[in-house]
Amino acid sequence: MTGLTKNSNAHVLAQWQKLFYDQNADLSTEASIHWKAVRRLGLPTRQHEHWKYTPLEGLLGHYFTPATTCALAPADRDALSLKLDACRLVFVDGCFSEALSDSNTGAWDVKVEEGAARLLLPPPIQPEVFLHLTESLSKQTTRIRLPARKVSKRPLYLLQISQGSKDKKALHMLHYRHHLDIGIGAQGKVIEHFVSINNQGHFSGARTSITVGDSAKLSHVKLAFESRASYHFSHNDITLGRDAVVHSSAFILGAGLTRHQTSAQLNGEGSDLAINSLLLPSERDISDIRTYLEHNKGYCISRQLHKVIARDHGKGVFNGLIKVAKHAVKTDSRMTNNNLLLDHQAEVNSKPQLEIYADDVKCSHAATVGQIQQEQMFYLRSRGITRDAAQKMIIYAFASEVTEAIDQDVIRDTVLERISHIL
Numbered sequence: 001m002t003g004l005t006k007n008s009n010a011h012v013l014a015q016w017q018k019l020f021y022d023q024n025a026d027l028s029t030e031a032s033i034h035w036k037a038v039r040r041l042g043l044p045t046r047q048h049e050h051w052k053y054t055p056l057e058g059l060l061g062h063y064f065t066p067a068t069t070c071a072l073a074p075a076d077r078d079a080l081s082l083k084l085d086a087c088r089l090v091f092v093d094g095c096f097s098e099a100l101s102d103s104n105t106g107a108w109d110v111k112v113e114e115g116a117a118r119l120l121l122p123p124p125i126q127p128e129v130f131l132h133l134t135e136s137l138s139k140q141t142t143r144i145r146l147p148a149r150k151v152s153k154r155p156l157y158l159l160q161i162s163q164g165s166k167d168k169k170a171l172h173m174l175h176y177r178h179h180l181d182i183g184i185g186a187q188g189k190v191i192e193h194f195v196s197i198n199n200q201g202h203f204s205g206a207r208t209s210i211t212v213g214d215s216a217k218l219s220h221v222k223l224a225f226e227s228r229a230s231y232h233f234s235h236n237d238i239t240l241g242r243d244a245v246v247h248s249s250a251f252i253l254g255a256g257l258t259r260h261q262t263s264a265q266l267n268g269e270g271s272d273l274a275i276n277s278l279l280l281p282s283e284r285d286i287s288d289i290r291t292y293l294e295h296n297k298g299y300c301i302s303r304q305l306h307k308v309i310a311r312d313h314g315k316g317v318f319n320g321l322i323k324v325a326k327h328a329v330k331t332d333s334r335m336t337n338n339n340l341l342l343d344h345q346a347e348v349n350s351k352p353q354l355e356i357y358a359d360d361v362k363c364s365h366a367a368t369v370g371q372i373q374q375e376q377m378f379y380l381r382s383r384g385i386t387r388d389a390a391q392k393m394i395i396y397a398f399a400s401e402v403t404e405a406i407d408q409d410v411i412r413d414t415v416l417e418r419i420s421h422i423l
Contacts, residue, residue, distance in 0.1 A: 009043045015064045019173055020136055023066060026115035034135035041129040050128070053317045053349045054259060054288045059171075059203070059231050067093040067172035067202065070163050072100060077161070080195045084410055086157035089142070093163055094174040096140055107152040107188070109145040119143075121179055122209055122239070125263035126292045130233045134205035138177035148183035148213065155189035155219075155408075164200025164229060171231070172202040184213040184241075190220045191411065194254070196227035204255070206234035214241040214268060218248075221411055225418055226254040228285065234260045242268025242297075249276040249405060252287050253418045261290040266300045273302045278402045278415070280422050281314030281346075288317040291335075295328040298358075304335040307402055309395060310346035311423075318348070323355045324363060331361040339369045340398050342391070392423060 020035050043060065044051040072092055077100050081088065087108055090100035096112045113119060118141045124131055146152060158178065165172045182188060194204060204226060212218050224232050232255040240246055252258050262275055279287040289306055308316030318337045339348040352365035372394050380390035399419065406412040 012043060012060050012064070013039065016133065016137070019064065019066055023137070023139060028116050028118045030118065030120055031136050034132040037127070037132040038129055038136060041132065044129065050319070053315065054286060059257060062171040062201070063169055064173050064203070065165060065170045067163060067174050070197065072097070072161065072197075074100065077159070080161060081159055082157065082191070082193060082410055082414060084155065084157055084191070084408070086155040086191065088157045088159060091158070091160045091176055093161070093172070094139060094176055096142060105156070106154050107146060107150045108156050109147065111143045113141045113143060114139065122211065122237070124235070125237045125265055125294070126261070130205065130259070131207060131235045134175045134177065134207045134233070134235070137173060137205065138175035138207070140177065142178045143181070144178065145181045146183055146186045146188045149185040150183065151186070152188040155191055157191045158193065160192070160194045160204075160206070161197060162194070162202050162204050162226060162230065163197045164202040164227065166200055168201065170201075173205070174202055175205040176207070178208045180208065180210045182210065182212045182216045182218050185215045186213065187217040190218065192222040194224045194226050194232065196230055199227045199229055201229040201231075203231045204233070206232070207236075209237040210239070212238065212240050212244045212246055215243045216241070217245045219407065220246065220248040221406065222250040223411070223414070224250070224252045224254050224258060224260065228254070228256045228283070230255045232258045232260070236260075236262045238262065238264040238273070240264070240266050240268060240271040240273060243270040244268060245272045247274045247405070249402065250289070251415050251418070252277065252279045252289065253415070253422060256284070257286050259288040259290070261292065263292040265294045265296055266302065267296050269297045269299045271297070271300045273300075275302075275304045276402050276405055277306045278399055279308045279316050280311075280419060281308070281316050282311045282422055284313045286315045286317070290318075291320040293322045293333070295322070295324045295331045295333060298327065298329040298331060300328070300331055302333045305402060306337045307399060308337075308339045308348050309342065309398065310339070310348055311342035313345045315346070316348040318350045318352070318367070320351070320365070321353045321355065322363060322365070324358050324361055326357045328358050329360045331358065331363065333361070333363045335365040337367040338398070339367070340395070341369065341371050392420070395419070395423065
C-alpha cells in the first residue's frame with residue numbers, strides 16, 4: 001500500500017485524539033462533530049486522487065505535541081509585524097493575545113469564543129480531513145463583523161505568530177479559526193499574515209470562513225511566510241451575496257509543506273470574484289494550492305490567476321474546479337494557471353477543471369508550464385546584466401501580474417522582499 005501503514009495511521013490518530021480530549025475539557029458540540037469526521041475519514045494516502053502529488057509521510061512521521069504559548073514582548077511582535085496603518089489583532093500559538101492586539105478596532109466588531117460557548121459556524125463548502133482537524137482542535141473562534149453599510153478606513157490585520165518545537169521529532173500543533181461577516185453594503189480590507197518565531201518545526205492548521213453580504217466589497221490578502229521546517233494546512237471559505245465584489249490573493253512563500261484551499265460560492269446574481277495565488281517552492285518544498293468555485297446564480301463573473309515558480313527540487317501542485325449550476329445563465333468565468341520551472345529537477349502538477357450544467361455561459365481554463373528562455377537571458381546579459389540579476393528580473397516580471405494586483409505598497413514590497421529572500 002502506498003503511503004503510511006494502517007498501524008502508523010492509527011498511531012497518528014491516537015496522538016490527535018489525546019490532543020483533542022486534553023485541550024477540550026469543555027467540549028463544544030461542533031468540535032465533537034468535526035472530531036468524529038476525522039475518525040471516520042482517516043488519513044489520506046498517495047492512492048487518494050487529491051493527495052497523489054502531496055506526500056504526507058514526512059508530516060505524519062512526527063510526534064505531535066500541544067504548543068505552549070510563549071511570552072512575546074511588544075518589541076518582538078513589532079519586529080514580525082507589517083508596518084501598516086491597520087487594526088491589528090495578534091494571535092500567538094493559536095490563541096488570541098489581547099495584550100499584543102490593538103484595543104481600538106475601528107469599524108470592526110471582534111469577539112473571541114471559547115469552549116462550549118462557541119456558536120455554530122457555517123458548514124464547510126468542501127470538507128476534508130485536515131479541515132475537520134482544525135475545526136476540532138482549534139481552541140478559539142474569532143468572530144469578526146463589519147456592520148451593514150460601514151466603510152472601514154483601516155484594514156483589519158490578523159497577525160498569527162507560531163513557535164516551533166526544539167525537538168526535531170516533535171511538532172507543535174497550532175490551529176487558528178476565524179469567521180468574518182461582511183454586512184450588506186459594507187466595504188473593508190483584511191490581511192492574514194502567518195509567521196514563525198524561530199526556524200523550528202510546527203504544524204499550523206488555519207481556517208477562515210467569510211460571508212459577504214449583498215452589495216458588499218472585500219479585499220482579502222493572505223501571506224503565509226512561516227519557516228521552512230513548518231507545515232501549513234489551511235482552508236478559506238468565501239460566500240458571496242447579490243452584487244458582492246471580492247478580491248482574494250494568497251502568497252504561499254514559507255513552509256516546507258503547504259496545502260491551501262479556497263472554496264467559494266456565488267449565491268447572488270451580479271457578484272464578482274477574483275482569486276489569485278503565487279507559490280515559490282524551492283529546495284525540497286511542496287506547495288499545493290486548490291480552488292473550488294460554485295456559480296450558483298446567473299450573471300456572475302469570476303477570474304482566477306494562479307502562478308507557481310518552482311526551483312531546485314521544489315514541487316508545485318495546482319488543482320482547480322469551477323462548477324456552474326443548471327440555472328446560472330450568463331456566467332462569465334475564467335481560470336488560468338501559469339508555471340515557471342527554474343531547474344530541471346523542479347516539478348509542477350496542474351489540473352484545472354470545469355463542470356458546466358447551464359447553457360448560455362462563457363467559461364474557460366488554461367494551464368502553461370515553461371522555463372526561462374535562453375533568448376531572454378541573452379538579451380539581458382548582452383546589456384551588461386549579471387546572470388543572477390537577469391534571472392531575478394524575469395522572475396519578477398512573471399510574478400508581477402499577481403503582485404501588481406495588491407493595492408497596498410507595503411504588502412507588495414513585503415512579497416517582493418520575500419521572493420528575493422527565497423531566491
